[in-house]
Amino acid sequence: MDLFLSFLYNTGYLLADYRQIIMILVGCIFVYLGVAKKYEPFLLVPIGFGILVGNVPFFKGFGIGIYEDNSVLHYLYFGVTTGLYPSIVFLGLGAMTDFSSLLARPILMMLGAAAQMGIFFTMLSALALGFLPTEAASIGIIGGADGPTSIFLTAKLAPHLIGPIAIAAYSYMALIPVIQPPIMRLLTSREERLIRMPDMREVSKREKLIFPVVGLLLCCFLAPSALPLLGTFFFGNFLKECGVTDRLAQTARTAIIDTSTIFLGLTVGASTQGDVFLTTKSLGIFVLGSVAFSIATASGIIFAKIMNLFLKVKINPLLGAAGVSAVPGSAREVQLMGQHEDPTNYLLMDAMACNCSGVIGSAICAGVLWSFLIV
Amino acid sequence: MFGLKAISAHNGWAMAVVGAAIVFSGLAVLAFVISQIHKLLGFWDKKNRYFDNASKKKNPLPEITAKKPAPEPALCPSNLPALAILYRPLVESLETPFQLTDLYVLAQDRDFPHPHLTLSCFRQANFLIPQGDGYFTWNQPQENQ
Numbered sequence: 001m002d003l004f005l006s007f008l009y010n011t012g013y014l015l016a017d018y019r020q021i022i023m024i025l026v027g028c029i030f031v032y033l034g035v036a037k038k039y040e041p042f043l044l045v046p047i048g049f050g051i052l053v054g055n056v057p058f059f060k061g062f063g064i065g066i067y068e069d070n071s072v073l074h075y076l077y078f079g080v081t082t083g084l085y086p087s088i089v090f091l092g093l094g095a096m097t098d099f100s101s102l103l104a105r106p107i108l109m110m111l112g113a114a115a116q117m118g119i120f121f122t123m124l125s126a127l128a129l130g131f132l133p134t135e136a137a138s139i140g141i142i143g144g145a146d147g148p149t150s151i152f153l154t155a156k157l158a159p160h161l162i163g164p165i166a167i168a169a170y171s172y173m174a175l176i177p178v179i180q181p182p183i184m185r186l187l188t189s190r191e192e193r194l195i196r197m198p199d200m201r202e203v204s205k206r207e208k209l210i211f212p213v214v215g216l217l218l219c220c221f222l223a224p225s226a227l228p229l230l231g232t233f234f235f236g237n238f239l240k241e242c243g244v245t246d247r248l249a250q251t252a253r254t255a256i257i258d259t260s261t262i263f264l265g266l267t268v269g270a271s272t273q274g275d276v277f278l279t280t281k282s283l284g285i286f287v288l289g290s291v292a293f294s295i296a297t298a299s300g301i302i303f304a305k306i307m308n309l310f311l312k313v314k315i316n317p318l319l320g321a322a323g324v325s326a327v328p329g330s331a332r333e334v335q336l337m338g339q340h341e342d343p344t345n346y347l348l349m350d351a352m353a354c355n356c357s358g359v360i361g362s363a364i365c366a367g368v369l370w371s372f373l374i375v
Numbered sequence: 376m377f378g379l380k381a382i383s384a385h386n387g388w389a390m391a392v393v394g395a396a397i398v399f400s401g402l403a404v405l406a407f408v409i410s411q412i413h414k415l416l417g418f419w420d421k422k423n424r425y426f427d428n429a430s431k432k433k434n435p436l437p438e439i440t441a442k443k444p445a446p447e448p449a450l451c452p453s454n455l456p457a458l459a460i461l462y463r464p465l466v467e468s469l470e471t472p473f474q475l476t477d478l479y480v481l482a483q484d485r486d487f488p489h490p491h492l493t494l495s496c497f498r499q500a501n502f503l504i505p506q507g508d509g510y511f512t513w514n515q516p517q518e519n520q
Contacts, residue, residue, distance in 0.1 A: 102409070109406035113399045120391035127387045130377050136387070207412050214408055222401045357402060364401050368394045 015057035019274030027051030027269065033174065040174040040329070043147065046262055047170055050269015066270045077267045080162060083155045085264040086148030087228045092257020093148075093327070093359065094212070094236025095249045101353035103207050104200035107307075108319065108350060112357025114303030115323025116365050118143030118296025122288050123369070129284060134158045137369040139285055142169045143292030144362030145176075145324035151268065152229060153366040157373055163271040164282040168289035170268075176329040179290070180297050180321050184337050187301045188317050193341045195316040197350045205241070212238040219364055225374070226367025230360065296324045300354070315350075322351035325358035451496035458493055459502050463513070472510035475503070 008014060030048025034041040053073070058064045066073040079085040102109065123140030131139060134157040141153045142165060150169040154162050172179060184193075212234040220227050239249040271277075300320030308314045318337055322330045331351035338347040376384055452458060465481045466473065475494055482490035497503045503511045 103412070106406040106410040109402045109409075110399075113402040116398050117395060120395050124382055124387050124391055127382045127385050128378050130381060133385045133387070133390075136385075137390075201413075204413065204416065206416055207409075210412055210416075211409060214412070215405060218405050218408060219401060222397065222404075357406075360405070361398055361402055364398050365394065368397050369390070372390050372394065 010059045012057040015059065017057070017274065019278045020055040020057055021274075023051055023055040023272055023274040023277060026272075027055065030269075039177075040170070042261060043170045043265060044174055046265025047167065047269040050266040051272050052269075053266065054270030054273050065273065066267065067273070067276070073267065073270050076263050077271060079260070079263055080151060080166075080267050080271070081155050081159055083152040083228055085260045085267075086152040086155075087232050088260040089148040089257055089264065090229045090363075091232040091236040092252050092254075092260070094233040094238075095240045095252035096257070097233075097237055097240075097327075097356055097359075098352075099208060099211050099237065099356055100203040101200060101349040102356045103203045103211060105197075105350065105353055107311075108315070108353040109357040109360075110307065111300050111304055111320045111323040111354045112325075112359075112361040113323075114320060115296045115300035115325075115354075115358055116144060116361045117299035117303075118292045118294070118324070119362070119365050119369075121295045121299075122292035125291060126284075126288050129288070131281075131284070132158075134373050135161060135281075137373055138165055139288050140292060141165075141362070141366055141369065142172065142285075142289040143296040143324075144358070144365055145169070145173055145293060145296060145326040145330065146359060146362045147173060148264070149229060149325070149362045149366045151264070153370060156370050161281070161285065163268065163273075163277050164285045165289075166268040167272060167277075168286050171286075172289055172293045173326045173329060176326055176333055179293055180330060180333045181337060183294055183297045184301065184318055184321050184333070187298060187305075190341060192305070192317050193338060194345065195314050196342075196345055197316055197319075197347060198313060200349060205243070208241045209238075209243075212241065215360065219360060223364045223367035223371065225370040226363045229363040229366065233359070233363065293324070297321045297330075300324065316345075316347055319347060319350050319354050322354035323358045323361070325355060325362045327355045327359060328352065330358075331355045451499065452489075452493065455496055455500055455502070459497065461487065462493070462497070466513040472506045472512045474509055475511055478511075 027048045027050075030044045030051060032048075033039045034044030034048060054066055060068070063069065063071045064073075065071060066077050068074060079088075119140045121140075122143045123136045126136035126139045127133065138150070138154040138158040138161055141150045144150065147166065147169045151162060151166050154165045158165075216230060216234040219230050236249070236252050239245045239252060297320075300323035301317050302320070303323075304315055304317035304320035308317065316338065318334045322334045324330050331348060331354070334351040334354075335346070335348040338345045382388060462478070462482065465478060465485070468481065469477055479490050479494060482493070487493065494503070498505075498511075502514050504514050505511055
């Protein structure tokens with residue numbers, strides 16, 4: 001009987017507290033959104049299931065939980081806390097990305113820069129709300145709309161906030177179809193949304209080959225701290241473009257990125273243990289995250305409108321919304337909004353150019369903030 | 376500490392301004408450089424062509440009299456109208472307009488010789504009239520000629 005009772009006291013049914021139940025519900029919602037609504041399923045399903053894994057109640061001290069030394073989950077979490085998984089994800093992203101549209105219209109890169117203003121605005125807001133500078137920078141990077149970059153910077157500056165920041169970043173990325181369209185409509189007139197982008201010039205193979213080398217050198221000489229992200233990103237792209245390493249590029253954009261996404265999602269989800277995650281700080285992070293995302297979208301659009309004051313050939317200001325680096329979600333929203341006004345208007349390629357520059361921009365931001373705050 | 380005081384105390388304004396300036400300038404420089412790549416490549420090609428031409432003028436290569444290319448064999452079968460009679464029942468079994476792939480599959484199922492080439496010749500000889508979006512109709516009068 002004693003054996004049975006001691007077993008019973010160690011089961012999750014008796015160890016559970018209300019915070020774990022809340023988190024399990026959150027995990028179920030993530031899984032539901034990913035599976036049934038198909039909102040970013042590659043992210044929400046691993047994270048959602050990870051939340052379930054991380055919130056199963058257990059007897060602490062047995063090396064089971066993600067925050068306990070020598071547990072399996074702890075070893076897997078190592079890839080998050082060291083910034084290893086984000087770096088590998090960037091390798092795959094580079095091997096997937098086609099920079100043709102950006103090379104054909106480099107001016108759109110400025111929209112990628114403008115959309116990063118959300119990061120700095122949110123960082124200031126977080127400082128004003130009493131967060132430490134390292135925490136404020138980690139919260140601000142949510143405005144880059146780039147999950148791996150957010151995790152990378154947070155792992156370096158405020159590792160105790162990885163869970164809430166990663167969840168906020170990925171949640172808002174999944175909610176792009178909800179967050180961005182109202183801001184896009186609010187800040188643009190119908191005439192502006194109808195602007196057509198001129199045809200792009202043909203980009204040669206040699207240009208595409210030179211770009212990752214030039215991009216790596218220019219960006220990483222400027223912000224060497226961005227090297228773990230941009231180094232792998234441009235390397236992945238070079239594998240894709242050089243034409244002699246197709247097999248490596250293929251592996252990078254399939255098996256490697258998929259593997260790291262699985263472990264990244266699962267462990268980030270599992271790091272949201274109710275007792276660690278459900279705090280007022282997390283709530284603040286979620287609120288500031290949504291501010292970051294909205295400001296990033298708005299600043300891209302407003303900057304596009306400012307550029308139009310000086311440009312002979314006007315650009316569609318909707319493209320500014322794609323300056324956040326949520327690839328390809330925000331580009332898709334721009335395309336949908338443009339086609340809603342004029343079904344024959346195709347903005348996708350231009351929006352992808354902004355998206356690509358957003359990825360580079362947010363990685364530079366992460367590098368810059370890390371170098372500012374590194375102790 | 377909260378509010379503007381906290382921002383100032385943690386050097387927030389400077390971080391934001393300098394950070395934004397670095398990102399803008401970095402991407403602006405990158406944009407400028409990549410906008411010049413194709414021009415530089417064009418210049419490089421032009422320079423190479425110039426030097427090639429100059430060296431050719433200095434040391435003209437012996438003239439090579441190129442042989443006339445052999446005339447291309449007539450690929451289409453000569454008995455195209457007869458083949459058209461063969462294909463007509465297949466066309467009739469399809470909806471109008473039909474897709475070439477459907478006709479191709481039927482011809483292949485019946486072991487007609489060289490269905491791909493035959494369909495291509497039908498198109499050239501106006502037996503198959505394109506209706507747009509990859510759909511075709513059969514040109515009956517052409518068959519009767």
